[in-house]
Amino acid sequence: MRKHKILIVEHSEIIQNGLCAIIKAAPFNCDLKCTDNQREINDYIRNQHPVILLINPSVNLDNRIEVIKALRQESISIGFKLVAIVYAYFDDHILALFDEVIYINDDMSKIIAKIGRLLETESVISEDETGATLSQREMDVVRLIALGRSNREMAEELFISIHTVISHRKNITTKLGIKSASGLTIYAVINKLINADDYGKTV
Amino acid sequence: MSHHKEFRIGGDQRMADVIELNHRFLLVIERFGIPLGFGDKSVFEICVKYKLDPALVLIVLNVFNDHEFSVSGLLSEDMVPGIVNYLKQGHCYYLQNKLPYISELIDRFISNTENPDTRLLQSFFKEYVNEVTEHMNLEENTVFPYVISQYERIGEREKAEKDTFGYRIDKFVDNHSNIEEKLDDLKQLLIKHFPPSNGRFYRNQILLELFDLEYDLNDHNGLEEKVLAPLVRKIEKRG
Structure with missing residues (x-):
């Protein structure tokens, strides 16, 4: 068991x-x-x-x-x-x-x-593995990806290990079907995680 | 090696019937430089008219028609210039026609919808176009010249010069996945993530074009991996 x-x-x-x-x-x-x-x-x-x-x-x-x-x-x-x-x-x-x-x-x-x-x-x-809703932490990660942070910077800001950041990123991609950083940035704008003006500054 | 392989599409068939069978062949014949308006001429007759290698044309048609179609035993080294030229025409089509057309559709979608976030699609698409352009330029400037140089060296046996490019065809065949990422992201954004909006006709048109492009790029890459790469490997081995 x-x-x-x-x-x-x-x-x-x-x-x-x-x-x-x-x-x-x-x-x-x-x-x-x-x-x-x-x-x-x-x-x-x-x-x-x-x-x-x-x-x-x-x-x-x-x-x-x-x-x-x-x-x-x-x-x-x-x-x-x-x-x-x-x-x-x-x-x-x-x-x-x-x-x-x-x-x-x-x-x-x-x-x-x-x-x-x-x-x-x-x-x-714990069934919602493939559900499209992101956890609060995953939304934090999407927002920081959209702002152009590296994995290491995200780990420092969120007080988590780089390994954890990478596993968040994998889960995010599985849930949203979006792989690229600029694609995630658009997702972040649509969902008001960042301002539209931030797009393009970072990617 | 059998030369009587079962072609689903054979040289005696009328080209017009072939197009009816699979309308995606419109793209193929365009890349071979065959214009529409061929009346009742057969594939073979058209190849003679436009000075094309009928064996190569039939391979490409059959591979496009059936992705499981096996080319083993059908490839010959003198198909190299023909296939390179075909692939170049494909690049030309993507960069000069297809991608600009999708870009226009995105503009129309943006101006038909009230959601200002859709403007980001155009910047995203530009990034994608840049990646594709870069990838295709690499093939045009590095891979194809290498391939042609290998082809022209057949019979010369100049082993010493063989590695001047420092290149092997296997280096590039693994290199295709990276340009698919953004294309797929764009589809997902339009299908799942942008909220419902006006301009639905254009949103659908963009998606139909993206699916078509994806399919076509897969065929294109399949040809590079299934036909071009084995031919070049064969030449490389002769050294």
Whole structure:
């Protein structure tokens, strides 16, 4: 059976280890990874294709609310579940961004039940491989291609590896059927990712 | 080696019937320099009239008609100048007729639609035309002269001079895919990505022309790979 990959984004080691222990005790076949580093999050999503991403909404990241919103977009387009690890007060509109919420006072069986439910619905989600809609991240890449950035420049701006940039580009081409940079630039203009005036300056 | 190979299209057939069979032959006969208005003359008679090698004309017609048609055993080295000339006429057609015509259609589409983004199609198409021009210039200036020099050297056996071009035909046959990219992108943009707009007639016309061009370029490249390259390889081997 395939291993379910789960990423835990949490700065407290106690919580990290506690969650890992609980999930490992459950009868899921899981691969767990913990981090609180933006770059590692993006790389993991790209390269490991997690089915669940647990994140503490107060995790110590720059613009964390924006990061969480971007993760929400990605979770929809790529097809993973986004779960909040909550032990402080959060507004409902933040919590509404998540598929599930795990509270500090949830007991072990409750946490396992929540994760179990998400794993059961997992197979239904990640089907949109050939769908024409781009993820937020892919749109970022299209916009930067349209602005004439090299793969290396894109990697630096988006805090992802060059390898990840290349894999985004492959997915974009598969989804849109457009290979050339100038073709993607026109796509970016049509979809208002850049201004029409930018075309021609860059290609 | 059999010379009685089954030609779907044979020399005794009337040229007018051949055109009826597959209207794409209009492009072929134009490139061989055969004008329309040939009455009931057969392929063979027309070849005599225009001083064409009937074997080569039949190979090209049959390859165009059936992409699976095997040319093995049919090629002869003295077809080289004829095939090079045919390919050059093809280039001429693309660069001087076909591409400018599509460019005109794009202009008409732009002026018939209210979407200002469509103007980008013209710049994109110009980039494509530049790539095609560059590719065809390379063939005209490097590949074909090399091919002809190899042909003219048959019988001379001047091995020492053989590599002055530093070129082998195999170097160029792999080199075709790059000009297909933008053509395909343009199709995708028009089919999938530009929102519905006015000027639908021209949008369709552009697409019909692009599909036709793509098909024709494939035939053209197929001829280079299937007929020209094997002939030159054969000459190269004789050294």
